Structure formats: C-alpha cells, structure tokens
Amino acid sequence: MQENYLAKWLSNELTEAELEAFKKSEEYATYQRIAETSKELRAPEFDREKAWERLQASKESQESAKVITLSPFKAFLRVAAVIAVLLTGAYFYFNTLDETITTKLAQNREITLPDNSEILLNAESTLSYNEKNWDSKRAIKLDGEAYFKVAKGKKFTVSTSQGTVTVLGTQFNVEDRDSYFEVTCYEGLVRVTFNGEEFQLPAGNSALAIEGTMKKSKVDVNGKPSWVNNESTFKSIPLKFVLAELQRQHNLKITLENIDENQLFTGTFSNSNLDLALKSISTPLKISFKLEGNKVLFYEESAP
Template sequence: MQENHLAKWLNNNLTEAELAEFKKSDGYASYERIVAASDRLKAPDFNADEALTAIKNQRTLQDTKVVQLHPFKKFIRIAAAAAVIIFVSYFYLNNLDENIVTEYAENKEVVLPDNSKVRLNADSELSYSERKWSKERNVELKGEAFFKVAKGKRFTVATDAGKVAVLGTQFNVENREGFFEVTCFEGLVSVTFNGKETKLPAGTSFIVIDGKITEAPAPQTLQPSWLTNESTFKSVPLKFVLAELERQHNITVETQDIDTEQLFTGTFSNTDRDIALKSISAPSQIKFKFEGSKVLFYGDKNP
C-alpha cells in the first residue's frame, strides 16, 4: 500500500482501485473504527473570545507588552483541537475492539482469548473486546459463524436480528438481510428475538425469514454444511440462495422473469461454480448464462 493512501482516504480522494487496495491492508479495519469513534464524539463548546478576556484580566499592571489577538486566537483553537484529538485517541484505545472480517469466497478461523473457536463464513464480521474479555464474553456478529465455545461464564453473540447466549456449546448463527438462523449442535442455546427468549437443545434450529418466525427443520449433520464447502437449504426462498451463491463464489447474480420467492430445497458446492449453478437451476426449473463477470438466471423466455 502506498504511504499516501491513508491521507487520501481521509479526504475521500482515493480512486476505486486505490480504495480496493487500501481495504486489503492490515490497518484498514482499525482506521475505520477510529473514524467511527471520532464521528460519535462531539467536541466541547469553546469560546475563544471569553478565554482571551480571562487571560487579559490576569495580566499584571507591569506588563505593558502589546499582544496581537488574532495569532493568539489561532493558537487557542489549535490547542482545543489537539485536546479533542487526544481525547478521541484515549477513548478509542481504551475501548479497542478486535475486528475480524472475511471477504466474498473466504472463510477464516478465529481463536478467542478463552480458546473458544469461531469459524467465519464468507462476507462476515466478528468484533469483541479483548481487554474486557475476562469480565464478559461478548461478541458482535454480522454474517455467519460457527462457534465452539469453551466452558465458562455466559457467552453472548449479538446480532442486528437477535441475541444468542450459551455457557459452553457448539452452534451456528447466520444473520443476513431478511434472514436470521440459529442452530444448536451441542449443549443448550438461548435465542432472544423481539424480546422473547427461546431455548434450543442440540439438534434444533430457530429461523426468522423477513421478520417472521418460520418452522425450522432439524439439522441432519453434526456441523453446518458450509464447513465442508457446501451450502444447504430446506424450503428457503430462492433470493437467499442466490445471495449465498454470490458470497461463496464472488460473482454478481442477476435475475429475469423468475420468482425469487419460490422455495428452494437443495445443496450447492462452494468450490465448483459450474456444479453450483446447475444445482440451483435444475430443481428451480430456471436457466442461466454468463455475461462477463455476471451470471443471469432467467425463466423460459430468452433474456
């Protein structure tokens, strides 16, 4: 990464290529969180004129030097800005979260401070505070992850859709736009959705589709299928299947003259794109074709 990328990023002057390169850097996630923390802070009100008057009143009668006010005003403003920067840095460093992100067609294993293990699926993000971990085992999740939680204090997973809590167990959480699913593979999981708590013993799932709780089939395996490079669905609207196809194969999916609300049951490969496309199109009775870096799914009519 070029040294001037950070400055250009702060001024919104990066080209698309430079921005893509900058996002791949090790420090990008930390820079984003510092900027986010800065945006949430408000500098204290400061009246430069009042400060100058107070300083003038403290001058001794023997001091007859002529003081230029405008340069001193500028110095006070700079000092105030520096104080705000120091405060923001202190606030950020003392609330620093670990932040792990996966891109399309990528998954990653994370070992937490208590040796609990998390496997992040594609296009997901996990955040937690290492400094506070000994007091509270809390993580935030966007996307999908499989957890193997070491026994100990209460362990919570916060998502935009709901909260999951356990003591020590194995479970999977998926939180995508319009889709929320929790599956317990071992132990007991507590899921809170819309203020109501549901207990999930091993071998059960909890699913919410477009804001509505849906009957969840029992898992047929001892771990989620994506850990073995497959994506499996049972009676799930096709739009969520196509969204997962995009994430797993890093492609753009478009549709024409098909019902994306139709329910899909089946499995597609996360490593073989051609097999994946056929695995989706055949049972759905739709067709597909490539257009550059895109794949178009369409109905009987020619696109």
C-alpha cells in the same frame, strides 16, 4: 503510504490523488476511527479565573510570599488541560477499540478467541469483539454467518441486527442476512432473543425467521452446518435466499428472467464446484442457466 500523508491529512492538505492513495492504505481505517473518536471528546470544565483567584488569595495570606510572574502559569494550566483531554481520549479509544474481521465473497476464515473459543466465519461476513476486555465480557457482534465452538466460562453473547444468542459453552451456528435470521444448536443449550421474545434452543434444534416469521425444526445432534463442509443446504427456502448464498460462495452476479424468486427450494449445492452448483439448482427447478465470466442468467427452459 508516503510518510507525510498523515500530517497532510490532519491539516487537510492532501491532493485528491494523495487522498485516494491514503484511503487505500492499511493504516487509514485506524486513523479515521481515532479522528472520529476525538471529535466526540470534550475538555473537562476548568474555570481559570476562579483558580487564579484562589491562588492569589493563598499567596497573599503568606507574609513571606515571593513575587512571581503568573502569565506563564496560566499558559501552563491551558497546556495541562489539553494534555488531560488527550490522555483521556487515548484511554477511551484504545479501551473501546474492537478487533474486526471481515471475509470477502467466496472466502471463509478461522478465528481463535482469547479464551480458545473457535469461530469459522462464512463468506461475506463481518465479526467484531473487544479483545482487551474479553475476560470480563465475552461479546461478539456479527453481520453475516458464523459457526461457533464456545469454550466453557462466563456468558458468551452474539449480537446481530435481528436477534441475540446467549450461551455458556456449546456449538452453534448463527446466520444474519437481509430478512433472514437462523440459529442452530448442535451441542448444549442456547438462549435466543428475537423480536422481544426470548426462548431456549436445545441441541438438535433450529430456529429460522424469514421476513419476521419464525419457525423451528430439527437438526442432527453433534452435527455441523453444511457450509463448513463446502456445501450449502436448504429445506423449503425461497429461491432468492438460495441464489444470494450462491452469489456469496462463488462471487457471482446473478440475474433472473421469468423466474419466480419466491418459489421454495429444497436441495444442496457445492461451494467449491461452480458448474455442479448451477446444475444442482437448475435441474430440480427445471430452469436453464447461462454462465459468462462471473455473470449467471437463470431463465425458463421454454424461453428461446
């Protein structure tokens, strides 16, 4: 990034080409958040006239008062007010700044939290938390899927767009995708809030909501989600969710031709071997596929 980009950006002097280059820099996201936060700040109310009157009355009550020039003092008060706003803004910004971690398609990432809790973030997912205030509030925001090994301690909360999971210390998996929300407890006990309903989920149990309808099932106690071992497993899940996961794990663009995307699929596909994954889906459904680059077409075997 050119050294003068920041100054030119703040004064709206960047050309279109310079602005595009600046947006691609690592620093841009942070500068953007600071700018947005500053817009919401308001200077504290300060009545200069009343302050001036009080000061003048105080000076007149003292017989030995010296004659001074007050215009510079008024200017000083304005500068002090601006400094107070800036200091308040800086404190507010840096104390609410979240650590955000994002994975791309076909990418997983391991995360260690300040209390040594461990997270494995699945492909195309985003996770954020406040590292500065972690000791007082263990709270995670999740969009996507993650497997958690939570160290014992204060309440640990995972918030998603569809539901909330609360634990003290345990191992569990949370997936929050479009119209798909699943929580699986492998160790200990978790508390789940979904659609205003709160329930407990002991180890060896899973709760899955597809398009708002919740169902519960059993899993292996002290197990792990299959994706941790580079596999994706499904049991009676609509095909469209299976193919969405296939796209995430292999960075694909999938299209269907005369295929019912709502038919149920039970099976497993590899997250590391694309050819095997395609055959694992197409064979049991008796459909065919055509792969060109990163594009896949699924179609009926009887089609020409």
